[in-house]
Amino acid sequence: MxxxxxxxxxxxxxxxxxxxxxxxxxxxxxxxxxxxxxxxxxxxxxxxxxxxxxxxxxxxxxxxxxxxxxxxxxxxxxxxxxxxxxxxxxxxxxxxxxxxxxxxxxxxxxxxxxxxxxxxxNESAPETSLTVGDLTLDLLSREVRRDGQKIDLQPREFRLLEFLVRHAGQVVTRTMLLEKVWDYHFDPQTNVIDVHVSRLRQKVDKPFETAIIHTVRNAGYILRPTQD
Amino acid sequence: MAEERTPLYRRLSRRHLFRLPLLHSRNGKRRWPIRSAGINFALGYGVLFLISATLFLSFIWWSSTNLLNDHVRAFIETDAQELRHRWGHGGAPALSEAINDRLEQNIDDDALYLLIDRHGRRMAGNLPGWPVAVKKMNHFYELTIRRYTFTTPAQFKAYTLPHGFKLIVGHDIRGRTLLSTVITRTLIWCAVMISLLAVGGALVVRDLFRRMVGSIARTASAVANGDLNHRIALTGSETDLVAETVNTMLDRINRLMEGVRQVSNAIAHDLRTPITRARNQLEEAFFSATSPDELRTAVDRAIGDLDHITGIFEALLRIAQIEAGARRSAFTTVNLNQLLSNMAELYEASAEDAGLSLALDVTPLPSLFGDERMLQQALANLLDNAIKFSPPNSMLTLSAHPVMAGTAPGSGAEKKPQGLEISVRDQGPGMNDADILRAHERFFRAESARNTPGSGLGLSLVQAVTSLHHGRLTLTQANPGLKVTLFLPLLPEAERTGRSTTPAETTP
Missing domain, CATH: 3.40.50.2300 (Response regulator)
Incomplete structure (x- = not known):
């Protein structure tokens, strides 16, 4: 850029x-x-x-x-x-x-x-679904599928995943997640964001062979599609 | 009388103000040059008095001359009537005799007569000749005539008699001149006395003003010189309004200064420790690190320490800012139900991760006029603390209830709530009473908390946010554990806007 x-x-x-x-x-x-x-x-x-x-x-x-x-x-x-x-x-x-x-x-x-x-x-026409690798988010029905398999997410988890998917391939920091997904502007003392991401991983990564959400040390998280 | 005013004001102003010539203001308009309120007051008073005295005396003058004139005219008419009557009885000789009789008996010497025949010859009377101005018959004239050695005003009326004779009956009205002299003199004396009173009044009023303002000025200069505890004494006079405002302002300044002092003390005592730690680590690594990895670890830790210091700074600044009351600009109507459930959702995961369960006990709350971000921050601090100090497998309770006026919290649904209570309860080690008293102090950390991460600013911030909302922060033993309660009053609609920024009294 x-x-x-x-x-x-x-x-x-x-x-x-x-x-x-x-x-x-x-x-x-x-x-x-x-x-x-x-x-x-x-x-x-x-x-x-x-x-x-x-x-x-x-x-x-x-x-x-x-x-x-x-x-x-x-x-x-x-x-x-x-x-x-x-x-x-x-x-x-x-x-x-x-x-x-x-x-x-x-x-x-x-x-x-x-x-x-x-x-x-990408300020193009509004999308109705997001796809990264084998992960698909239907923005209208709020349905998430990975590898054809349906994943049940809480509304907040969906928003978290949506944010990660929209920034796939980019590092997103904890503060960014707190601001953009929760709309909070304070500095939490505890690892609130980590816990939420780890819950999301349980659902999105655990049942599958490869992980798509990765931790970047000293920075935050990155969602990287699996390379087939 | 107008001449009297000018020198007076010149004299006054020259004495009390050094620059007298009319000042020109920026837009070129002439501006009144006297600034002293006392003098202006007295001047205005003097001018007003002079005008009223002049009006009053003018009225007296006008009504007495009118009366005098009417009197004189009536006298002339009657006299003429009688003289003509005489003519009817005895003709010209009888009339001349009557006139001469009258003149002899006239001690005041104010009656004027003239009788002439058809050729204009003077037959009788004390007027030397027919006045040129008198042309019309049966008409009153007011003329100045010469008598002996002086001139005097007089009223005349001329009458025609049979056989071409003409008669003038008149009256000397120098009495009126006397009256006018007396009135003029009174007016002049009035002016002099009023001027003297005005000067005296100016001095007295100025002194009065000075004394009123003096107390405020003395206090202000004492404060300017650093004595912030000085206050203006209230006297019950009109200046009390100013005095009270200034006193409130000084209280506020005092509180702000206190805040600044506390922050600088805090910086001196409590920021040195992490800064020293970071510095020592870097120095140690600089001298003794043998491998790049060791160096990297040391630098990494120093960065962590610096981040911690930044965090403390941010928290201190935020507290100072909240306490300064500047943040009330961000007040809006806050939906607390949503705020609480979102916050619980955010922290519920952390609690679970730490092996705790977060229970929610919320009665629907009315919306509150407040700062949403600050309330979020305060609540986050409380939940952070509770999670940090809870033993594994214990329970956290986040509860919230409206508080009804005059009743215990949580009862009576029909009355309008006066406030609401939000509390966070843990089952941790709790705090002893001495610690509870000090918990809201900046950088205070209970002995048992020394080994947990934190800066000792969390509760100070909650305290500041609570004060911002005129609320109360209370810590109570929950046996086991600690219960932290925020009471936030619901301000009546009217108080929301024009409210003074004095923080409500808070109890730790």
């Missing part, structure tokens, strides 16, 4: 830049709001990572508002040291697609960037 990174702190910038490049992305960078805005308007990106606080008069929110004002719908991920719920709401209201607070784990950022980039691509 072609990514624009606007971040003023050189350490954070080079850290993120290196990580994104290693993940195979093509990254442009800017260390101030003016250059960032210039690049964001002039070039075509799959995703823009914006630091909220930038030197030089133009901050992340200004860039975002300018972009959205020009009907530019490139997904934007805001990066900020402001963790306040209100700041987060401000960022999303201004047209941001996701919000990551500093300090962050790179795996979290990468997972969110890839999820956003993917979303930018």
């Amino acid at each position: 072609r990514i624009l990174l606007v971040e003023d702190d050189p350490t954070v910038r080079s850290f993120v830049l290196k990580g994104l490049k290693e993940a195979g992305h093509n990254v442009d960078q800017a260390d101030n709001g003016k250059d960032g805005l210039y690049l964001a308007i002039g070039e075509k990106y799959d995703i823009i990572i914006l630091d909220r606080m930038l030197p030089g008069g133009i901050d992340g929110l200004n860039i975002l508002e300018t972009l959205r004002g020009q009907k530019n719908n490139t997904p934007v991920l805001l990066l900020s040291a402001l963790s306040d719920v209100d700041d987060r709401v401000d960022g999303l209201r201004a047209g941001g697609d996701d919000y990551v607070t500093k300090p962050f784990a790179f795996s979290e950022l990468l997972a969110r960037v890839e999820a956003l980039g993917r979303r930018g691509h």
Whole structure:
């Protein structure tokens, strides 16, 4: 993916830049709001990572508002040291697609960037079913089949699986699951998400020969279709 | 009288304000140059008084001159009537004699007569000649005439007599001039006295204002100098409204400062430990790690410690923010039934995973006006804690009931509930009474909890969220275990919007 990174702190910038490049992305960078805005308007990106606080008069929110004002719908991920719920709401209201607070784990950022980039691509007609490998989810009847065999899932388990399937091949973090599947924005002390994923595995993976939900150490989970 | 006002105000303002020339405001309009409320008040008072005195005296002047005029005219008419009567009896000689008689008897010397014949010759009277202005007969004239050495106003009326004779009967009205002098003089004295009163009043009023404002100013400057415990004394005067508001504001500032102090203390004491740990680990690895794997493990652990520190920071900031009352902007109507069942669903798996059963005991609740995210967070903290401290194979209970006014929780369905209670009960080791008292303090951890992971901020956050909702957080022994109860009042509709941000009293 072609990514624009606007971040003023050189350490954070080079850290993120290196990580994104290693993940195979093509990254442009800017260390101030003016250059960032210039690049964001002039070039075509799959995703823009914006630091909220930038030197030089133009901050992340200004860039975002300018972009959205020009009907530019490139997904934007805001990066900020402001963790306040209100700041987060401000960022999303201004047209941001996701919000990551500093300090962050790179795996979290990468997972969110890839999820956003993917979303930018398949905004086609609404689907009625999702298929990954031998797993099929019928979105209307809420029925799940793997290898032709019906699997009974609780509503929440269905949503969890649906989220994993929609991001098949991508790492999704625990925080992403808590936010997107449960719509909670707090940091649970216990392993609530792990337990739910493990329950899902019991139903989706256990009865079958191969597992499709995998744990990625220090990051989260990934649903990878079986290679036949 | 208008001349009297200008020098007064100039004099006053020059003395009390240094820049007098009319100031020009930004939009170029002229602005009243005097800023002192006391002086303006006294000036306004003085002007008002002068205007009313002038009006009053003018009325007196107008009504007395009218009366005087009427009197004079009536006198002239009667006199003329009688003189003409004389003419009817004895002709010109009798009339002349009557006129001369009258003039002799007139001690006040205010009667004026003139009798002329058809050739204009003066036959009798004390007027030197026919006044040029008197042309019409039977008509009152008011003229200024010269008598001896002075001039004086007078009223006349001319009458035609048979054979071309003409008669003027008049009256000197210098009495009116005297009256006008008296009234003018009174008015001037009034102006002087009112001016003096206004100046005095200005000083008194200014002093009064200063004294009223002084108490507020003294308190404000004391606070500005760092003494946050200073408060404005209430005097029962109109300034109490300001004083009370300022006092409330100071209370609030005090609480915020207290919060800041607590947080900085907490940072000093409790963040040093994990930071030291991370630093030591990195240093140790730097000096003594022999393999990349060892180094990697050390770095990994240091990252874990840093994440822990970040978590503490977030929790501290969030608590401080909630306590500052700023979060009430996010208040909406919250469906607690749904919130509870979703939360139970999320945690039920964790409980089961830890070998616990989570029982739900929920009576349908009315919706609450509050911050949904914060309530979720508070509930999550309670459930996290309960799961963490529960022994295997025990039971957790999440219960919620509306609380009726004046009755025990859970009874009486017809009355309107005044609040609701949400409680989480575990069967763990519980807490002793001393610990319960301190449980809501930041970073407090009971002795028995020292070895479990955690920061000691969970309950502080719950406490803060409860206070935000004007509620009460109570910890009770459940034998075995601990029962944590949140009481959240249902605020009447009117209080939801314009409510002051003073947190309700909370008991730990």
